[in-house]
Amino acid sequence: MKSNLKRRAFVFACVAPAVILFTIFMVVPTFNVFRLSLFQRSTFNPEETFIGLQNFEMLMKDAAFIRSMQNMLLLIVMVTIFTMGTALLFAGILTREKLKGQNFFRIVFYIPNILSVVVISGIFSAIYAPDDTGMLNSILGLFGGKNIAWKGEQHVMTSIVIAMVWQAIGYYMVMYMSSMAAVPESLYESAGLDGASRVAQFFQITIPLIWTNIRTTLTFFVISTINMAYLFVTAMTGGGPNRASNVALFYMYEQKNKSGYGYAMAIGVVIFLVSFGLSALVNKVTEREVLEY
Amino acid sequence: MKKIIALALALVMALSLVACGGGGEETKAPEGDKTIKVAAIETAYGSQVWADVAAAFETETGIKVELTTDKNLEDVLSGPMQNGEYPDVVHLALGRPAGLTEQLIKANQLHDLTNMLATTIPGESTTPAEKIIPGFTATSATNPYGDGKTYMAPMFYSPCGLFYNAKLFESKGWAVPTTWDEMWALGDLAAAEGIALFTYPTAGYYDAFMYALMNAIGGPEFFNAITNYEEGAWDSENGQTLLSILDKLATYTHKDTPAQANNQDFTKNQQMPMDGRALFMPNGTWITGEMADYAATLGDTFAWGMTAVPGAGNAPCSFCWIEQAWIPAQAEHIAEAEQFVAFLYSDKAAEIFAAAGAAQPITGIADGMEGEQKMFYSIYDNGATSALGGFAAFAEIPGVDTSNTFFAPIDSLVSGTMTIAEYADLVKTNSALMRENLLG
Numbered sequence: 264m265k266s267n268l269k270r271r272a273f274v275f276a277c278v279a280p281a282v283i284l285f286t287i288f289m290v291v292p293t294f295n296v297f298r299l300s301l302f303q304r305s306t307f308n309p310e311e312t313f314i315g316l317q318n319f320e321m322l323m324k325d326a327a328f329i330r331s332m333q334n335m336l337l338l339i340v341m342v343t344i345f346t347m348g349t350a351l352l353f354a355g356i357l358t359r360e361k362l363k364g365q366n367f368f369r370i371v372f373y374i375p376n377i378l379s380v381v382v383i384s385g386i387f388s389a390i391y392a393p394d395d396t397g398m399l400n401s402i403l404g405l406f407g408g409k410n411i412a413w414k415g416e417q418h419v420m421t422s423i424v425i426a427m428v429w430q431a432i433g434y435y436m437v438m439y440m441s442s443m444a445a446v447p448e449s450l451y452e453s454a455g456l457d458g459a460s461r462v463a464q465f466f467q468i469t470i471p472l473i474w475t476n477i478r479t480t481l482t483f484f485v486i487s488t489i490n491m492a493y494l495f496v497t498a499m500t501g502g503g504p505n506r507a508s509n510v511a512l513f514y515m516y517e518q519k520n521k522s523g524y525g526y527a528m529a530i531g532v533v534i535f536l537v538s539f540g541l542s543a544l545v546n547k548v549t550e551r552e553v554l555e556y
Numbered sequence: 557m558k559k560i561i562a563l564a565l566a567l568v569m570a571l572s573l574v575a576c577g578g579g580g581e582e583t584k585a586p587e588g589d590k591t592i593k594v595a596a597i598e599t600a601y602g603s604q605v606w607a608d609v610a611a612a613f614e615t616e617t618g619i620k621v622e623l624t625t626d627k628n629l630e631d632v633l634s635g636p637m638q639n640g641e642y643p644d645v646v647h648l649a650l651g652r653p654a655g656l657t658e659q660l661i662k663a664n665q666l667h668d669l670t671n672m673l674a675t676t677i678p679g680e681s682t683t684p685a686e687k688i689i690p691g692f693t694a695t696s697a698t699n700p701y702g703d704g705k706t707y708m709a710p711m712f713y714s715p716c717g718l719f720y721n722a723k724l725f726e727s728k729g730w731a732v733p734t735t736w737d738e739m740w741a742l743g744d745l746a747a748a749e750g751i752a753l754f755t756y757p758t759a760g761y762y763d764a765f766m767y768a769l770m771n772a773i774g775g776p777e778f779f780n781a782i783t784n785y786e787e788g789a790w791d792s793e794n795g796q797t798l799l800s801i802l803d804k805l806a807t808y809t810h811k812d813t814p815a816q817a818n819n820q821d822f823t824k825n826q827q828m829p830m831d832g833r834a835l836f837m838p839n840g841t842w843i844t845g846e847m848a849d850y851a852a853t854l855g856d857t858f859a860w861g862m863t864a865v866p867g868a869g870n871a872p873c874s875f876c877w878i879e880q881a882w883i884p885a886q887a888e889h890i891a892e893a894e895q896f897v898a899f900l901y902s903d904k905a906a907e908i909f910a911a912a913g914a915a916q917p918i919t920g921i922a923d924g925m926e927g928e929q930k931m932f933y934s935i936y937d938n939g940a941t942s943a944l945g946g947f948a949a950f951a952e953i954p955g956v957d958t959s960n961t962f963f964a965p966i967d968s969l970v971s972g973t974m975t976i977a978e979y980a981d982l983v984k985t986n987s988a989l990m991r992e993n994l995l996g
Contacts, residue, residue: 305952307637307656308663318954325955388820393812412815416971419815504814504967505759505974506960520655522954 318529354439373433384498596647630654644893695945701996708880716764722861752810765838803976864940
């Protein structure tokens, strides 16, 4: 009995710090986001006026907000497709094919991931320069192409997609490579004996056997893209030109300064619900029977 | 069940911790040994000037100063301020991206400085009001509610205008235009040589430029009509002239400008007039310090020139950029803070500021200037009128603000993704909303 009590006290002491910190830094702020979204409140004026769902009504009419949500969803979809596709392809090639300098490629692809977003945006500032000094434009010039204003209004979202994909590929490639390495060699051998091509092996053996991993990374990725988009937009374009590259989190931060806390928190609530919904959707859609090997 | 009990107990502990945190006592300086908190933004003038001025104030009054300076002062201040910990004096201008000063105006959280202006400066027998150049405490840059009360003290001023490469004009034999007709003629000449007439660092720089342009078109009446969102201002004859100049200027602007008009690449736009890819850009006197390294690489081919925004029906005009100091309404030591702000206009403080290149709006301050600074500050001696102030303050309107209404769409005008008619619609619709929500 005594030892049981001691054990309980020990468990309590172990769990308490985490629970306390989680409550203070996660539960309370999240609750406050939802609460404040129903109030009108300036950032520096502690007076709060309850206005019900008015903030949300105004949000639905705010063209700049709708555009920022569209940009966010565009980034989630495009960056996810390109990053996942390329990372899987490269991981497949690097684990299954006998290439010279495999480790070299692995390192090269991984490097962007350890660079800070500010450094990446500096690199891409040189790549995207709109005149002849820009790296992309000089390459285009070799083929007789015209200079493109990469960070101009028409192309700015494409430019951000490219930078984000470039940054993320390495990390996911390494994740997939580790799970692909665990797939037993014998499966590929027998498939080869049955006459399955390399491509067929990739889609029929590799992909189904690392499906759990793909599912998890996909959910992570959707959420992290929302955050990364904010970082990239802040560092690369500041939401410009004329809000063309504004994303939802950036808009929330901007509105905190311009339209008050309540309105910004209403944006926060929408982003929270959308990211939650998207993750749930991705989880549901990708549900498969787990294959054992 | 055990888990639930453990969790509940942990929660109780967490809550008690939070409760304790709120009730903590603040350490206070002993009576008679007052300390005021001063926060100042660190700009091109550096942070040492503030330390020197604070030291001079301490010697003069015996009141201690706890000084905070930072390049991103908003980031340092906003957290504590949201918790109710306000500094006693803040030096931070209007028009910054974070808009902290604007937020306090909207929330009626600034202390009225009108009485301070009439008090004696510590250690002297004059008052700030006697020293400040007439007119500097009469615009929305210091009196945000338009009620004749001054809530922000005008600390430093610098003329804004169009900057150009004087050596380029000399070598080509071009004259600097004083009207918009001459401007367009020069634009065509330059275009023939592959030089664009205009560029801008970011669309935000259109504020000072547009304020001056409004004055150059219709004088202070038109400027006040637009900046107070008066009905029909944009539809008036002057309003139409303003729109047509903005429209035409967009076609004369270097096409790479919008793609570089962000916080990361704006210096590339600032290089354009320096190395002869564009003729003019709107900017302020701080540009010489900001681009000094690049200017050094250009050698004899470059020298700064500055001109007022050309006239169109009125005299050319140069907008006067003001940096403000203010006291938060919730500051703890208001009386001492007022003394400090008054002291900023003392001869001692003015000497320290002038040595660092910061020009205060004190009568006779420009007399001691030399070189480029003298040229910039003598812009008003050459026939240009001056403009002060800006858009009137209005209560928060979700999703609507001045910079994204009037200035940011310039990027789209130049890129060709927005027509001038669409721009006119946008400014008229939003002006109507701002008019309904005017403060004061």
